[in-house]
Amino acid sequence: xxxxxxxxxxxxxxxxxxxxxxxxxxxxxxxxxxxxxxxxxxxxxxxxxxxxxxxxxxxxxxxxxxxxxxxxxxxxxxxxxxxxxxxxxxxxxxxxxxxxxxxxxxxxxxxxxxxxxxxxxxxxxxxxxxxxxxxxxxxxxxxxxxxxxxxxxxxxxxxxxxxxxxxxxxxxxxxxxxxxxxxxxxxxxxxxxxxxxxxxxxxxxxxxxxxxxxxxxxxxxxxxxxxxxxxxxxxxxxxxxxxxxxxxxxxxxxxxxxxxxxxxxxxxxxxxxxxxxxxxxxxxxxxxxxxxxxxxxxxxxxxxxxxxxxxxxxxxxxxxxxxxxxxxxxxxxxxxxxxxxxxxxxxxxxxxxxxxxxxxxxxxxxxxxxxxxxxxxxxxxxxxxxxxxxxxxxxxxxxxxxxxxxxxxxxxxxxxxxxxxxxxxxxxxxxxxxxxxxxxxxxxxxxxxxxxxxxxxxxxxxxxxxxxxxxxxxxxxxxxxxxxxxxxxxxxxxxxxxxxxxxxxxxxxxxxxxxxxxxxxxxxxxxxxxxxxxxxxxxxxxxxxxxxxxxxxxxxxxxxxxxxxxxxxxxxxxxxxxxxxxxxxxxxxxxxxxxxxxxxxxxxxxxxxxxxxxxxxxxxxxxxxxxxxxxxxxxxxxxxxxxxxxxxxxxxxxxxxxxxxxxxxxxxxxxxxxxxxxxxxxxxxxxxxx
Numbered sequence: 001x002x003x004x005x006x007x008x009x010x011x012x013x014x015x016x017x018x019x020x021x022x023x024x025x026x027x028x029x030x031x032x033x034x035x036x037x038x039x040x041x042x043x044x045x046x047x048x049x050x051x052x053x054x055x056x057x058x059x060x061x062x063x064x065x066x067x068x069x070x071x072x073x074x075x076x077x078x079x080x081x082x083x084x085x086x087x088x089x090x091x092x093x094x095x096x097x098x099x100x101x102x103x104x105x106x107x108x109x110x111x112x113x114x115x116x117x118x119x120x121x122x123x124x125x126x127x128x129x130x131x132x133x134x135x136x137x138x139x140x141x142x143x144x145x146x147x148x149x150x151x152x153x154x155x156x157x158x159x160x161x162x163x164x165x166x167x168x169x170x171x172x173x174x175x176x177x178x179x180x181x182x183x184x185x186x187x188x189x190x191x192x193x194x195x196x197x198x199x200x201x202x203x204x205x206x207x208x209x210x211x212x213x214x215x216x217x218x219x220x221x222x223x224x225x226x227x228x229x230x231x232x233x234x235x236x237x238x239x240x241x242x243x244x245x246x247x248x249x250x251x252x253x254x255x256x257x258x259x260x261x262x263x264x265x266x267x268x269x270x271x272x273x274x275x276x277x278x279x280x281x282x283x284x285x286x287x288x289x290x291x292x293x294x295x296x297x298x299x300x301x302x303x304x305x306x307x308x309x310x311x312x313x314x315x316x317x318x319x320x321x322x323x324x325x326x327x328x329x330x331x332x333x334x335x336x337x338x339x340x341x342x343x344x345x346x347x348x349x350x351x352x353x354x355x356x357x358x359x360x361x362x363x364x365x366x367x368x369x370x371x372x373x374x375x376x377x378x379x380x381x382x383x384x385x386x387x388x389x390x391x392x393x394x395x396x397x398x399x400x401x402x403x404x405x406x407x408x409x410x411x412x413x414x415x416x417x418x419x420x421x422x423x424x425x426x427x428x429x430x431x432x433x434x435x436x437x438x439x440x441x442x443x444x445x446x447x448x449x450x451x452x453x454x455x456x457x458x459x460x461x462x463x464x465x466x467x468x469x470x471x472x473x474x475x476x477x478x479x480x481x482x483x484x485x486x487x488x489x490x491x492x493x494x495x496x497x498x499x500x501x502x503x504x505x506x507x508x509x510x511x512x513x514x515x516x517x518x519x520x521x522x523x524x525x526x527x528x529x530x531x532x533x534x535x536x537x538x539x540x541x542x543x544x545x546x547x548x549x550x551x552x553x554x555x556x557x558x559x560x561x562x563x564x565x566x567x568x569x570x571x572x573x574x575x576x577x578x579x580x581x582x583x584x585x586x587x588x589x590x591x592x593x594x595x596x597x598x599x600x601x602x603x604x605x606x607x608x609x610x611x612x613x614x615x616x617x618x619x620x621x622x623x624x625x626x627x628x629x630x631x632x633x634x635x636x637x638x639x640x641x642x643x644x645x646x647x648x649x650x651x652x653x654x655x656x657x658x659x660x661x662x663x664x665x666x667x668x669x670x671x672x673x674x675x676x677x678x679x680x681x682x683x684x685x686x687x688x689x690x
Contacts, residue, residue: 016039021068022089024064024068034082105124108200110127149235256277258320267560271287319343407421421463421467458516464520465523507533508533514531514544518531595635
């Protein structure tokens with residue numbers, strides 16, 4: 001590990017002007033390329049105290065052994081040079097997008113004497129017109145098959161074309177009218193090129209002209225009683241309209257624009273791009289990248305734009321590029337796009353209307369792409385096995401942790417404190433084993449602390465203690481080492497709650513939470529279960545009694561698995577906390593009556609109509625409700641008398657004082673609009689309060 005101070009430039013040596021800089025390692029390999037409006041200010045940020053740097057930046061500067069720079073005149077030149085160097089050196093610490101698939105394009109080889117329409121993948125070639133990309137090659141072939149009726153352009157390979165020239169006979173498409181057969185001289189090279197130009201114009205979105213022209217020709221043919229020709233023209237119009245229907249209108253003003261959306265987490269990001277031409281979505285592509293440097297959403301957008309348009313010129317760069325966040329600064333990027341197009345390009349964030357709605361669609365596609373990428377990664381057996389092995393090696397475990405339990409504490413400013421326990425077995429979620437806890441401030445009959453207020457450390461101690469007290473109790477019921485599965489299953493074969501011990505306990509937090517969890521296990525005499533914590537801010541792994549964290553590599557599958565476990569525990573905890581909070585907001589004075597369940601509460605409300613009327617009822621009147629005895633009625637009357645009356649509600653539109661209809665309807669379970677209540681279809685059953 002290099003010390004950045006060993007290669008730090010001397011004061012005043014770095015120029016205060018725009019430029020591009022390169023960090024090299026000890027073998028002179030370029031490991032990072034960046035640009036700056038002021039090289040002096042930007043490079044000074046890398047030579048701060050290492051503790052104040054972002055972990056990924058810290059890794060980069062300690063890997064580097066030297067830094068060098070090149071001064072340029074403008075920020076636009078810096079952007080161009082940065083793109084060129086990233087492409088040339090492929091630095092390991094720069095964001096590099098990788099296609100999540102090889103997207104096919106519809107290509108027209110205008111650089112040939114007889115242009116050909118075909119499906120192309122890979123790098124773009126000079127002199128070839130591209131349309132797309134498309135999601136599937138069959139979508140291109142379906143579109144081309146429809147358009148060849150109207151624009152019979154050559155689609156055959158060079159070998160087939162030369163064979164037709166030699167024999168003087170066209171291929172099948174020439175006989176059925178889907179090729180103009182330039183190979184046998186039916187049309188000249190210029191006439192065939194005109195057909196190809198018209199094909200390209202139609203694909204570029206200029207559709208109205210051709211449809212109106214064919215409709216006029218159809219009408220003229222019908223007037224002249226050339227009905228067979230009119231029928232053929234009618235079929236041509238229908239073919240063009242059907243081809244247009246394959247891409248619905250999304251922007252009514254026939255806009256040419258590219259929409260770029262980003263979905264990201266701490267380690268990875270997915271980018272989706274929709275290409276809109278003539279108001280229709282003509283292509284879509286997506287990229288996924290590891291976040292190997294400390295980047296903002298604006299930085300990700302800038303890198304995506306560089307990769308998207310770095311090799312493009314002219315009309316390939318649209319008039320508008322719509323993004324979720326602007327690069328900082330945005331002006332050089334916009335000027336760079338304008339130079340590549342040759343006319344003004346607008347780079348902006350859509351604020352309202354159809355463009356904002358379409359941007360939301362692109363964002364959902366990006367989010368789905370990221371989820372799909374993670375799902376593929378998590379479902380791979382080899383990857384999961386490697387992740388468990390990396391965790392075992394990093395934490396110095398005797399074997400891979402086949403069962404991992406993770407705990408998280410959730411509250412709202414100290415109120416409604418709850419906890420979650422999620423289980424991963426063999427790297428996969430075991431949702432039937434999920435559990436949730438109300439924090440009570442005690443373990444068993446021992447009062448540990450008062451349950452109100454914010455104290456994640458004591459809450460973590462309580463949860464771990466309660467969970468493993470149950471584990472010990474299950475062992476004591478069947479003997480310390482009962483044979484077979486009998487000790488771990490109920491009579492009906494279902495697994496006992498808390499019967500299976502984990503090999504690894506993960507807590508959401510740093511040193512304090514890890515120490516609390518370890519202390520709880522020590523107090524119970526459990527010493528064969530490993531404990532670690534994952535701190536969200538820096539993704540550091542903390543071990544009990546250690547002053548320094550374990551930093552897993554950014555590309556580590558083990559870190560990725562720990563992150564998934566931690567995030568799932570957080571999701572499950574915050575879902576339960578929101579349900580508790582919503583229930584507390586709906587609570588009323590009848591909830592304070594001991595022994596009064598939901599059935600009898602609903603019976604009381606049904607009988608009296610509201611809490612207000614129940615409060616004014618006598619004990620004898622309350623006793624008239626089925627299921628309510630005199631003692632219960634007296635308890636209800638005392639509880640309602642002691643409860644402060646609720647202030648009347650006011651209709652803000654009319655000023656009318658509304659009647660108190662509290663508990664006027666059976667209570668229902670409400671869920672947060674931001675997150676589902678359950679972890680799955682059966683979370684309500686498995687996530688029992690413990």
